[in-house]
Amino acid sequence: MVPEGLTAWRVYLYAVSFIALIVAIAxxxxxxxxxxxxxxxxxxxxxxxxxxxxxxxxSVAQVVVGLVVWGYHWMLLKKEH
Structure with missing residues (x-):
């Protein structure tokens, strides 16, 4: 049973995903x-x-690293659901 609600782990995953996406966009x-x-x-x-x-x-490094970090953390979030 997957816990429904906002846990510290999910907050961390969303925060890192958001920051990595902003870095990639920049x-x-x-x-x-x-x-x-x-x-x-x-x-x-x-x-x-x-x-x-x-x-x-x-700039190339920002895009590559941002997308890799975002993709990894987003994949972890998808496994949670």
Whole structure:
């Protein structure tokens, strides 16, 4: 019999899932901003300069880690029901 109600374990799972989803969304927003900067509004340059976007690795990591953590905790929540 699965206990019906809000337990500390469920609160933890929902909180971590929510935070991980927010982290993934923030990373995705940064990736979209970088894509807009690269493909839609590139800065004018008088000569070719290799482009480096220092935000790119952090944004990709936010999306990957956020989705993995969210997926794991959401899977645990689904097992509870």
């Amino acid at each position: 990373g995705a927003v940064n990736l979209i901003a970088i894509a807009i900067e690269v493909f839609i509004y590139p800065p004018p340059q008088p000569y070719p300069v290799p482009q480096y976007y220092p935000e790119l690795p952090g």
